[in-house]
Amino acid sequence: MSALLTVTDLRAYYGQVQALHGLQFEMKEGSMTTLLGANGAGKTTTLRAICAMVRSTGSIQFAGTPLLGRSTEAIVKLGIAHVPQGRGTFTSMTVEENLQLGAITRKDKEIASDIERMYAHFPVLKQRHTQQAGTLSGGEQQMLAVARALMLRPRLMLLDEPSFGLAPLVVRDLFRILGKINREDKVSILVVEQNAQLALELADHAYVIETGRIVMSGTATDIASNEDIRKSYLGY
Amino acid sequence: MELFTNQVLAGIATGAIYACMALAVVMIYQAIDQLNFAQGEMAMFSTFLAWQMIQWGVPFWGAFALTLVISFAGGVMIERLLFKPLANAPILTHVAGFIALFAILNSVAGLTWDFTIKQFPSPFGSAPFLGSQLISTHQAGMIAVTLVLLLALYFFFQFTRIGLAMRAAAAQPESARLVGINTSWMVALGWGMASAIGAIAGMMIAPVVFLEPNMMGGVLIYGFAAAVLGGLSSPFGAVIGGFLVGIFENLAGTYIPGVGNELKLPIALALIITVLVVKPNGLFGRSVVKRV
Numbered sequence: 001m002s003a004l005l006t007v008t009d010l011r012a013y014y015g016q017v018q019a020l021h022g023l024q025f026e027m028k029e030g031s032m033t034t035l036l037g038a039n040g041a042g043k044t045t046t047l048r049a050i051c052a053m054v055r056s057t058g059s060i061q062f063a064g065t066p067l068l069g070r071s072t073e074a075i076v077k078l079g080i081a082h083v084p085q086g087r088g089t090f091t092s093m094t095v096e097e098n099l100q101l102g103a104i105t106r107k108d109k110e111i112a113s114d115i116e117r118m119y120a121h122f123p124v125l126k127q128r129h130t131q132q133a134g135t136l137s138g139g140e141q142q143m144l145a146v147a148r149a150l151m152l153r154p155r156l157m158l159l160d161e162p163s164f165g166l167a168p169l170v171v172r173d174l175f176r177i178l179g180k181i182n183r184e185d186k187v188s189i190l191v192v193e194q195n196a197q198l199a200l201e202l203a204d205h206a207y208v209i210e211t212g213r214i215v216m217s218g219t220a221t222d223i224a225s226n227e228d229i230r231k232s233y234l235g236y
Numbered sequence: 237m238e239l240f241t242n243q244v245l246a247g248i249a250t251g252a253i254y255a256c257m258a259l260a261v262v263m264i265y266q267a268i269d270q271l272n273f274a275q276g277e278m279a280m281f282s283t284f285l286a287w288q289m290i291q292w293g294v295p296f297w298g299a300f301a302l303t304l305v306i307s308f309a310g311g312v313m314i315e316r317l318l319f320k321p322l323a324n325a326p327i328l329t330h331v332a333g334f335i336a337l338f339a340i341l342n343s344v345a346g347l348t349w350d351f352t353i354k355q356f357p358s359p360f361g362s363a364p365f366l367g368s369q370l371i372s373t374h375q376a377g378m379i380a381v382t383l384v385l386l387l388a389l390y391f392f393f394q395f396t397r398i399g400l401a402m403r404a405a406a407a408q409p410e411s412a413r414l415v416g417i418n419t420s421w422m423v424a425l426g427w428g429m430a431s432a433i434g435a436i437a438g439m440m441i442a443p444v445v446f447l448e449p450n451m452m453g454g455v456l457i458y459g460f461a462a463a464v465l466g467g468l469s470s471p472f473g474a475v476i477g478g479f480l481v482g483i484f485e486n487l488a489g490t491y492i493p494g495v496g497n498e499l500k501l502p503i504a505l506a507l508i509i510t511v512l513v514v515k516p517n518g519l520f521g522r523s524v525v526k527r528v
Contacts, residue, residue, distance in 0.1 A: 051414065076416035088411040090404055101404050104397060105416035152415070 003061075004029040004156060004188050005050075010058035012042075012049045012212075019045040020056070021212040027205070029063075029155075032182045032189045034199040034220070037209035043192040044085060046209070047158045050190075051075055051082045063155065077105050081149035085160040089145050091134030095125055098133050098144055102151030111151070118147040121177055139170035146174070150181065157181075159191040163198065171195070175202050200224040242370050243486040249375035250444075250458075251482020252382035256437035257452075257459025258466065258474035259389070260430040265468050266406040267426035268319065270330045274337035275434055276456030278314075280449060281341045282307040282435030283442050284349050287356055296359045300439060304432045311431025315424045323420075345449040356442035378440045385436060386475060393471075402426065454501055458485065461504040464511050467521020476519065481507065 003026045010023040020042050027033045035043045049056040052072045060067040067075055076082075081102075090098050099118055103111045119126035122143045128136060133144055142162055149157050162178070163171040179202050182189050193199035199220075200206060206223045208216035216229055223229055257275060264272045272278075282303050289299035318337065322329055360377030393399040405412040405422035412419050437459075438452065445451050462481045466473025481504065489500050511518060 053410075053413075071418075072413040073416045073418050076414060082414050084411075084414065088408075088414055090408055090411060092407050093404070097400060100397070100400060101412075101415050101417075104401050104404075148415070 002029060003027065004031075004063055005190070006059075006061040007046075007050075008059045008061075010046070010049055010056060010060065012045050012054045012056040014045075014054065019054070019212055020049065022058070023209070023212065023214060025207050025214055025217065027156075027188060027190060030182075030186055030188055031205055032179070032191065032203045033205040033207070034196075034203040035190065035192045035207050035209055036196045036199065036223075039194075040211075041209040042212040043209055044160055045212075047082060047084075047160050047190070047192060050158060051080065073105075076152065079152070079155040080158065081152045081154035081156070082158040083145045083149045083160060083162065085164060087141050087145040089133045089141055089148065091132065093133060094130050095133055095136070095144055096129045098148050099125075099151050102148035103153075105152065114151055114153070118150060121150075121181070122147055139166050139174070142166060142170075142174060143177075146178070146181075150185070150187070154187060156188045156190065159189060161192055161194060163193060163195045171198065178202065196230075197224075238370070239490065240487075243490050244483055245371045246375060247483035247486035248479055249371065249378045249482070250441070250485070251462075251479035252379050253437045253441045253455060253478075254458045254462045254481050255475045255478025256382060256385065256433050256440075257456055258462035258478045259386075259471055260434040260437070261459055261463045262466075262468060262471050262474040263426050263430040263433070265463070266471075267423045268323075268330075270327070270334070271460070271468075272430070273331070273334040273456075274341060275430065275459070276452030277338045277341040277345075278307070278311070278431050279434035279438035279455075280452045281345055282310075282431070283356065283438035283447060283451075284345050284449075286435075286439050287354060287442075287447055288349070290357060296357060300359075303435050303439065307435035308428040308432040311428040312424045314431070315427035319427070320420065320424070342449050349449075351449055354447040356439070356447045358443035362443075374443055381436065381440055385433065389433075389471075398425075454504075457501060458482075458504050461507045461511075463518075464508050465518055467518025469522050470518070470520040473518055473520030 005027040007023055007025050010020050011018060012020040023046060035046060037043050045054055048054040050060055050067065052067070052070060052075055056068065062078060062080065065078060090101060096115065099115050100111070103114065124140055125144055125147060128140065133141060136144060162174060166174070175198060178189060181187055191199060191203065200223060203220045206218065206220045207214050208223070208229065216223065260275050261272060264270065285306060286299045286303040289302060290296060294302070314337065318333055322333055358374040360373040362372045362374050365371045365373045365376040393403060401417045402422045402425060405417050405419040409419045441455055442451065458481055462477035463474045465480060466475065466477030485500055485503060488495050488503050489497060495503065
């Protein structure tokens with residue numbers, strides 16, 4: 001398998017503050033990769049840099065196409081769907097409208113059937129399809145956010161802290177569906193997580209970030225079985 | 237009783253125009269969080285263009301359609317040239333921009349067509365509507381045109397993808413970019429539509445107030461009053477607000493001694509201040525919670 005995403009010497013800045021210091025990693029097509037690290041390590045910033053939502057330098061190649069210098073909306077059209085922290089659902093709109101918005105850049109005729117597919121993945125969304133997204137529970141909103149992202153038919157999905165604020169059972173359910181989407185729909189997933197234990201169970205590859213640099217990388221099994229890494233970086 | 241019915245119907249007719257102006261104001265407010273003080277002057281300028289075309293012999297509805305197209309393009313152009321570069325500028329810079337636009341449109345109209353009052357033809361005539369003395373055919377026409385416009389806008393925003401994209405861009409711009417919507421063009425589109433809606437209001441009210449460069453001053457203040465009353469975050473509220481303000485204006489002018497025609501305008505301003513003090517979000521607006 002070839003590299004879908006190659007990040008080299010990535011530096012990102014919030015005003016004068018540098019948040020990433022020459023980040024380097026790559027992701028294979030079809031894989032589920034996780035970025036781990038403590039608060040403020042630069043995980044969210046990495047995802048934001050991929051989507052041109054923070055000023056950055058270096059190089060990000062997506063399937064051979066350089067991303068730096070492109071606008072957020074142009075990057076989305078290349079097939080990268082980002083589920084930001086706080087979910088990025090349109091709270092004043094209905095569930096169905098949110099799904100339609102996920103496919104707003106598509107011009108094919110299969111949008112309606114894809115919406116039905118999403119309802120099959122997440123039956124609770126079908127029950128609530130005319131309800132305003134803001135009235136859903138936290139778990140339902142996260143499912144809607146993932147479904148909305150999938151409506152793009154992305155090659156790569158970026159997930160920022162999908163477990164944040166959710167009950168453990170809901171998180172289990174969500175990760176089970178994410179694994180299924182990764183295997184069956186062949187969507188590559190880059191997931192940022194605080195819940196390292198859970199992320200490592202599901203992902204095939206992992207990178208550990210500390211203060212804007214990659215300090216460790218390997219297969220998820222290797223990282224999970226390395227007690228030193230676990231104790232010093234992952235905190236469990 | 238007949239006087240009362242008469243005043244209410246006349247109020248609905250002018251209210252239709254205020255509803256259009258309020259809607260134009262709200263569209264731009266939703267897109268860029270600013271009140272467009274030049275909305276009235278843009279409408280006035282569009283109306284002059286229509287008048288000029290009619291003078292050249294273009295039939296009314298042809299001139300009407302052409303004016304809408306030109307106004308739409310003009311609105312998009314104003315946003316691209318003047319307000320897009322100001323996107324991240326402070327409020328006062330925007331205010332200066334709006335005042336500049338106001339002054340420029342007003343002076344250019346005066347220079348081109350001079351400040352004398354002109355007759356603007358009504359496509360509906362001014363005979364009594366259906367033989368009734370209560371309302372004229374022009375007033376009935378104003379109401380009908382507004383209703384058609386509102387219906388068209390409703391369908392556009394509820395049932396078309398571009399309407400959905402515009403709503404998304406206005407509600408949550410960052411999320412909208414993340415689904416691939418070019419939010420900057422959605423703002424320009426909003427300006428174009430607001431400009432065209434204003435043009436309709438201008439062409440409908442011109443036969444009543446007569447055409448001259450300052451004709452929209454009062455109308456825009458009523459439009460603001462309507463938008464504030466209905467809630468600046470609610471297009472639906474703006475429309476309801478427009479009709480309410482129109483009725484209220486006429487009834488106050490008729491029944492409150494001493495108000496007459498001269499004091500109608502202060503009533504609109506008093507209404508704006510009262511709403512802002514008593515119910516700052518208007519009748520239908522949502523309260524906005526800003527994160528610090």
